Structure formats: C-alpha cells, structure tokens
Amino acid sequence: MTVPPRDPGEILRALRSRVAALEAHRPAPDAESVLAFGVPGLDRALGGGLALGALHEIVPAAPRDLGAAAATVLALAVHALGRVHRFARREVLWIQPELAGREAGRLYGPGVAALGLSPARLIELRLASERDGAFAMEEALQCRALAVVVGEFSDDRVLDLVALRRLSLAAGAGGGLGLLLRHRAAALASPAATRLAIAAAPGLPDGLGGLGQPAILLSVLRNRRGPTGRWLLVWDHHEHVFREPALREAPVPLPVAEAPVDRPHSPDDAAARTRRDRRRAG
Template sequence: MLRRQVAQLERARGRRDDRADPGAVEELAGVPVHDIAPAAVRAAPTSVFRGGRVANAWAGAETTALPFGHPEVDAATGGLKRGALHDVSPAGAPDMASATGFALACAGLLLRAAGRDSLWLWVRAEMAGREAGEPYGPGLAAFGLDPSRLVAVTAGDTADVLRAAEEGLAARAFAAVLIEPFGDDRRLDLTACRRLSLIADGGRATGILLRTGGVPGPTSAVTRWRISAAPSDGGRHPGNPVFAADLARNRLGPVGGWMMEWRIDEQSFRTPRVRPKTQGVGPLAVPLSGRLAAASGNRPSRPSGSGAVVPFRIG
C-alpha cells in the first residue's frame, strides 16, 4: 500500500516539477496531487522534516542537469540531474569496480561543474572497503578527482551509512555525496531511500547511491544505472575506462543501454571508438605507455619474454 502511494507520489512529482520532459511522465489516474503528498509525508519518518525542509523539498527548487558528453545518453536523460539522488549498481559482483568508476565519473562531472575547490563525500560501509577495496588517493587523482578534497566516512553498518549520508546531503559543504552501503540490508528500504531523495531534492549536494554488493533493492532515485565492465579500446594494453551502462529506470525519460567511455583528461563521457577486435596478448606484455619501469640491478640481462609459459599453482 505504502509502496503504491509512494510510486504514485513520484509520478505526481514528476509531472509537477519536471519541465524538462513532461511527456515522459505517465498519466496519473485521477488522483489529485495534493491528496497524495501528505500521505507520503506521513509515511516517511517525521524527523526529516525539521526546520522547514518540507517547504523547500516541495517547492521544486531550481535544478540543473550536467551533460554527460555522450549524445545519446544526454538525449535520453537530459544530463545528470543535480540536487537529486542517483542509483548505481553493478550488473554482477565482479563489476563492482566498474560501478564505482561510473559513480566516480558522475562525481567528476559534478565536481567539475561546482568548481575545483568543492568538497566531496564518500560514505561507505566498513564491509564495502574490505570487499571492494578502499578509495585510493593516487588512483582517484589519476581518475581526475581531487583526493585531498574528499571526506571519507567509514560506517559500521547500514544505519550509520544512512545517518552520515543524510547529514552529508543536508550539509552545504559537498558537491557530490557517494553513498555505499554493503550487502542487501532490509534497512535500505524504500523509506530510507525516499528520505535520501527528499534531502537531496533541490539541495546543493547530489547523492549517488552506489550499491557495490548485493541485490538492488527498491529505489526512489531519479535514475538507476546498472553498470558492467566493457573492454577498453587501448589496443594491446588496457585503455581508458569503458562502461556498459544500462539505464534501468529513468523518471525523466526513456531507458536504454549504451557503451560509455570516460575521458579522464576531459572529465567527460563519450562514445567509445569502434576498433577491430584485438586478440589476446600472448606471452609478451606491452611496455608501460607512460613512465617505464626503473632499470633494476636485479633484472636478468637476457631479454624478457623469451622464457617458456609455465603454469603456477598456488595451494
């Protein structure tokens, strides 16, 4: 019952404040908007609505969208909506790094628009760090984000993740808030998600809910992305990150699936170039494209790669 109410409410809201694409909103069958809104307000815990937040949340504060830089995605979504909640999940467990990358790329778009000095927040469950790895400063820098402007919160459980995320979205300090609970937890239900959406709505921060581990639960986000890894076009060595992005839900327009390449130096997505498929590497790796490995006294003098292929089993 609650779920239906919230779904109706979302559709109603879509009609009210989405000037971008009113046609995409489904027709709401005869339910006046004003009748639905208070019901949903009652459904969500009241503590969210302190200090006049309700008024702000429902006033439809001006929101802008940032272009992804990928023409088809921009056409479908109208860009990455700021002051909203977006949902990013991996298609399968091994794709968690790609999902992280996509979420970070979105944060990159937001940070570029908000200015070089803006702060960003990454709230993650302790288990997420253990299972999928901790944010790595030099790697984030190489990805085009400024790690020194990151505030990283490690929370013990989902309740603390949500608590810190709500504080982060409400604070006016952050341009992007990455929220990474771990595992499918019943506490991350539609109500919790709705709370995040409401706080993000029209605020300064944009929330990105990154569901690294676990089944995607119900969501109230504006867009929901399912990300899987895709081969890069770097030739024989790994190239720029490419994502197979599946837009599974879009409140503002049609859904779809695209290949998206993240251009680090431009901090923008693009359509990956189509290349003839390269075959596997064989026994020889391509030397580093950037800095070369330091010549080491330990390195054998004979040319590398002349050895035989020998399997190693580690028990």
C-alpha cells in the same frame, strides 16, 4: 439527453496528442540543474543528464563489475566538479560502512588520482554500521558545502523504501549530486531518479600499447525522466569527460563466456582428453 460513450481508442489518441504537445513545449533543462554526460542519446534519455538535487543508484551489472561501478561513481564526481559552476570549490564525500569496506576494499589514492580526482577534494568517512552510513548520508546530502555525496552499501536491509525516500528528500534540499553505490541491484522499486547498472567493457586502444582507455557498458534500468537503454562509454581522464566511441574503435560489448569446467572447450583440449582416456583404458 444521453451522451453516447466515446470510443476508447479515440480517448487514447487524444491523450497521446496532449502529452506530445506538452513534451514539445517542455523547457530545456538548465545547465546548473543537470549533469550532462556529453553523449547526446544518453542525455536525451535522461532529460538532459543526471538531475542535480536528486538521488541516483549505481549498481554493478554482475558481482565482478563492482570495481567498474565504483570507478564510474568517481568519474561522475570528477565530471560534476568540472562541469557544474557552483561545484567549483566544493568537495566530494564518500561514505563507506565497515562491512562494505571489508567486502570491496577501500579507495586507493593513486587510482583515485588517476581518474582525475584530487585527494585534496575527497573526504572519506568510514563508519561502523550500515545504519550509521544511511544516517550520515542523509545529513550530508543536505549540506550545501558538498558537491557530491556518495554512499556505498552492501546490506540492502537498511535501504528500505522509507530510508530511500528520506535520502531523496535530503538530496533535493541540498541541491548536490547524490550517488548511492549498491553492491548488488535491488529488486524493489526505488524513489531514486535513476538506477544505472555498470559493466566493465574491453579497453579501447590508446596508441600507447597499454591497457587502453577505460570503457564501461552503462545500462539505464530505471529512469523517472525518460526511457531506458544501454550505452558504451569511455572515460577520458585527461579531459574529465565521458564520450561514446566511434563505431570503428568500439569493441563488441558482450560478455565473454567462461570456460566450461565439465567438458573441453577447444579442439586441442578435446584431442588431449581423448588421448588421456585411451591411455587409461590400456
């Protein structure tokens, strides 16, 4: 007796139904297994937050955003120290090879403190080569005395799939938060749990007449636990939390076009150029 072939559409619907049933019964993440941002939409996309015991890549959306990306990494470290109970007495290790330091500069103590991280809880490790940095990060990720391990790299050649896999396994063994700050986004796939791109956004008014509260545009480019997306976030350095600004106070998070170099970019400039051309013509 032959069994008639099933309709492919029917098979697909059955699979979707089974996946939906499994998702509905998936247990809520343990508060000690993830670092929640405190932004509902972002946390849902990440399966509750950034997974602890995992490696996460942070990249600048554009070269000019490297400072914002580094500040976000520091803010995440501060957030982790205050929100994860077992991290309460642990330190943050920042690994920076010589080349990365020459390209982007070193950590600035007063700036680190302004973001909310006490210099007493920050260990900065400077190494001669990127390969040494990758080795040090792998070893540090396995150390349970550290809450957050940051590795800053400017040379992608040492971060091949084998090296990234080793870092991911080390993060799983140590149980801390592994943050890989890359100076530029890599085109290749990665075993990291997430890849987040950071762009600087206009600061929100703080009522004090200054630069305002620091804001970023965070894009989830890769996510092993859910969908991708984009969120505008503000870092509150007093409460050490991220928050999503209200619509009425949020600036439009769009890049401002650079002034053209080969033509005037305003009516006044156009008129001035016309007058100059007429004078030159006699």
